[in-house]
Amino acid sequence: MAASGSGGSRADNGYGSQQPRRRKGPGALATAYLVLYNVVMTAGWLVIAVGLVRAYLAKGSYHSLYYSIEKPLKFFQTGALLEILHCAFGVVPSSVVLTAFQVMSRVFLTWAVTHSVKEVQTEDSVLLFVVAWTITEIIRYSFYTFSLLNHLPYLIKWARYTLFIVLYPMGVSGELLTIYAALPFVRQSGLYSISLPNKYNFSFDYYTFLILVMISYIPIFPQLYFHMLHQRRKVLSHTEEHKKSE
Amino acid sequence: MHSRQKPSAPEHKRNLAAHGGALSMSHNDTRSFFNFSQLVLSAGHLKSPPVLKHSKITYFEVEILDVQSKKQICIVDKVPPSSTLLDVKHKFHKACPQWYPSRVGLQLERNGPYLKDSINIQSLAVSSIITLYFTDLGQQVGWTTFFLTEYTGPLLIYLLFYIRLSTIYDQVESRKNFRHPVVHLACFCHCLHYIRHLLETLFVHKFSGGHTPLKNMIKGCAFYWGFTSWIAYYINHPQYTPPCSKACFPSPTYNPFTWLFLLVSCPNYTYEVGSWISFTVMTQTLPVGIFAFLMVIQMSLWAQKKHKLYLKRFYPEVRRKAAMIPIIF
Numbered sequence: 001m002a003a004s005g006s007g008g009s010r011a012d013n014g015y016g017s018q019q020p021r022r023r024k025g026p027g028a029l030a031t032a033y034l035v036l037y038n039v040v041m042t043a044g045w046l047v048i049a050v051g052l053v054r055a056y057l058a059k060g061s062y063h064s065l066y067y068s069i070e071k072p073l074k075f076f077q078t079g080a081l082l083e084i085l086h087c088a089f090g091v092v093p094s095s096v097v098l099t100a101f102q103v104m105s106r107v108f109l110t111w112a113v114t115h116s117v118k119e120v121q122t123e124d125s126v127l128l129f130v131v132a133w134t135i136t137e138i139i140r141y142s143f144y145t146f147s148l149l150n151h152l153p154y155l156i157k158w159a160r161y162t163l164f165i166v167l168y169p170m171g172v173s174g175e176l177l178t179i180y181a182a183l184p185f186v187r188q189s190g191l192y193s194i195s196l197p198n199k200y201n202f203s204f205d206y207y208t209f210l211i212l213v214m215i216s217y218i219p220i221f222p223q224l225y226f227h228m229l230h231q232r233r234k235v236l237s238h239t240e241e242h243k244k245s246e
Numbered sequence: 247m248h249s250r251q252k253p254s255a256p257e258h259k260r261n262l263a264a265h266g267g268a269l270s271m272s273h274n275d276t277r278s279f280f281n282f283s284q285l286v287l288s289a290g291h292l293k294s295p296p297v298l299k300h301s302k303i304t305y306f307e308v309e310i311l312d313v314q315s316k317k318q319i320c321i322v323d324k325v326p327p328s329s330t331l332l333d334v335k336h337k338f339h340k341a342c343p344q345w346y347p348s349r350v351g352l353q354l355e356r357n358g359p360y361l362k363d364s365i366n367i368q369s370l371a372v373s374s375i376i377t378l379y380f381t382d383l384g385q386q387v388g389w390t391t392f393f394l395t396e397y398t399g400p401l402l403i404y405l406l407f408y409i410r411l412s413t414i415y416d417q418v419e420s421r422k423n424f425r426h427p428v429v430h431l432a433c434f435c436h437c438l439h440y441i442r443h444l445l446e447t448l449f450v451h452k453f454s455g456g457h458t459p460l461k462n463m464i465k466g467c468a469f470y471w472g473f474t475s476w477i478a479y480y481i482n483h484p485q486y487t488p489p490c491s492k493a494c495f496p497s498p499t500y501n502p503f504t505w506l507f508l509l510v511s512c513p514n515y516t517y518e519v520g521s522w523i524s525f526t527v528m529t530q531t532l533p534v535g536i537f538a539f540l541m542v543i544q545m546s547l548w549a550q551k552k553h554k555l556y557l558k559r560f561y562p563e564v565r566r567k568a569a570m571i572p573i574i575f
Contacts, residue, residue: 196483196485201483202480203480
C-alpha cells in the first residue's frame with residue numbers, strides 16, 4: 001500500500017525510473033454514491049428480516065416462510081451485482097474476480113435453484129440460508145456504511161468479524177441442502193438441460209452441473225472460512241493494541 | 247664507484263665503506279650487478295608507489311534479503327565489479343542450492359521490478375555492499391518444454407476421441423460406421439494445426455526469456471487440453487449433426503407452395519411441367535403440346551440428376567422423396 005518514492009534515484013541501471021505508486025481513495029461523489037448504496041442495501045435486508053419475523057409470528061411456525069420474503073430477497077440479492085461493477089470501476093478496492101465469484105454464487109442460488117425449482121421453496125433449508133444471509137448482509141452493509149463515514153462502532157466491526165463463525169457454516173449448510181433437495185426434480189423435468197443430437201452439437205446436463213457445484217464447496221468453503229478467521233485475528237487484535245496504547 | 251643521485255639503501259653504504267677500493271673478482275661481479283640494479287632503480291623520476299589499498303580491485307558484496315521478512319538470507323562476497331546479476335545468482339545458488347538461478351527473482355527495492363540477468367553489478371552499486379531483495383519465483387520450466395507439452399496434448403487427445411474409445415462413447419452407436427466427411431476433415435485440420443504449432447516451437451520460434459513458472463504451464467495445459475476434450479467429444483460423437491443438412495438444400499417453410507418439398511426434390515420442375523400441360527389443355531393447340539412434351543422430357547432429366555445428387559449427399563433426408571412427380575418419379 002505504501003508508495004515507494006525513491007525509485008528513480010539511480011538513473012543508469014538498465015531498468016529506468018519507477019513511478020511512485022499512489023493508492024487513490026474514492027472521490028467525494030463516489031463516496032456519496034457508495035454510502036447511498038450501502039444504506040439502501042442495509043435497509044433492504046432489514047425489510048427482509050422484519051418480513052421473516054412478522055411472517056413467523058403470523059403463521060406460528062417457521063415452515064414455508066420463503067414466500068413472505070421472496071420478492072425483496074430476489075430484488076436485493078440481485079442488486080448486489082452492482083458490487084461487481086464497483087470493483088470493476090475501481091470505486092471499491094476489492095478484486096473483481098473474488099467479488100464476482102461471491103455475488104454470482106448467491107445469485108445462482110437465488111434464481112437458478114430456489115426460484116427455478118419450485119418444489120424446494122417449502123424446504124426448511126431455504127430458511128436456513130435466508131436467515132444466515134440476512135444477518136450477514138445487514139451487518140456487512142452497515143459496516144461499509146459506517147466505514148465510509150469514518151465512524152465505525154466497534155460493535156459492528158466485532159459483529160462482522162465474529163458472527164461469521166456461526167453464520168457462514170449455517171449458510172453453506174442451507175445452500176447445500178437446498179441444492180441436494182432440488183436434484184430429483186431437476187432430473188425428472190430435465191430443467192436447463194439440452195441433449196444430443198441437435199443443430200449446435202452441444203449438450204448440458206444441469207443435474208450433473210449441480211452435483212459439481214456441491215462438490216466445489218469442499219475446497220472453496222474451508223479456504224474462505226480460514227481467510228475470514230485470519231482477517232479476524234488481524235483486524236480485532238489490531239484494534240485491541242490500538243485500545244491498549246491509548 | 248658511480249655517483250648516485252639518490253641515497254642508496256643503508257646496507258649498500260655500509261658495504262662500500264667497508265670494502266674501500268681493491269676488491270676480489272667475485273665480489274666485483276656481485277657488486278656491479280647490485281650497483282647496476284640500483285642505477286636502474288634510481289634512474290629518472292619514478293612514480294611514487296601507489297598506496298596499497300587502491301592497487302587492489304574493489305570486490306562487491308551482495309547482501310540478499312528475503313522480500314517478505316526482510317531477513318538476511320546470505321551475503322555473496324568477492325563479487326568482481328565486471329560480473330553480471332547472473333553471476334551473482336550462480337554464486338547464490340552455490341550458497342543456497344535449493345534456488346537455482348532461473349527461479350531467483352532479485353529486486354533493488356521491495357516494490358521494484360525484477361532486475362534483468364544481464365545487468366552489470368557495478369551499475370547497481372552505491373557502495374561496496376549492494377542490498378537486493380529475493381523472491382522465489384517458483385519451480386521454473388523452459389519455454390520450449392512449456393509449448394511442446396501444451397501442444398502435444400490436444401494432438402493426442404483429439405485422436406483418442408476420433409478413434410471412438412469404448413470408454414468414452416457407447417459402442418453400439420459407434421459401430422454404425424457412417425461418419426460424415428466433415429468429421430474426418432475436422433480431425434485432419436485439427437491435427438495439422440497442432441503439428442504446425444509443434445514444428446514452429448521446435449524450429450521457428452526463438453524465445454527471449456528463458457523460463458516461466460511451472461504454475462503457468464499447468465494452467466495453460468489445463469485450458470488447452472480441457473477445451474480440446476470438450477471440442478473433440480462433440481465432433482466425434484455418434485450423434486453428431488453435420489452442418490448444412492437442412493440449409494444446403496431447400497426445405498419446406500411456412501409458405502404453402504414450399505410444402506411440395508416434402509414429397510419431391512425439385513418442386514420447381516413439378517410446377518413448371520404442370521403449368522405447360524395446363525396451358526396445352528387450355529389452348530388446345532398442338533405446337534403447345536409438342537413444346538410441353540419436350541419440356542417435360544428435359545425437366546425430368548434435370549430433376550433426376552439433381553435427385554441423384556441429393557441422394558448421394560443427404561441420403562437420410564431425401565430417401566422418401568421422388569425426383570419430380572410425387573411417388574411416381
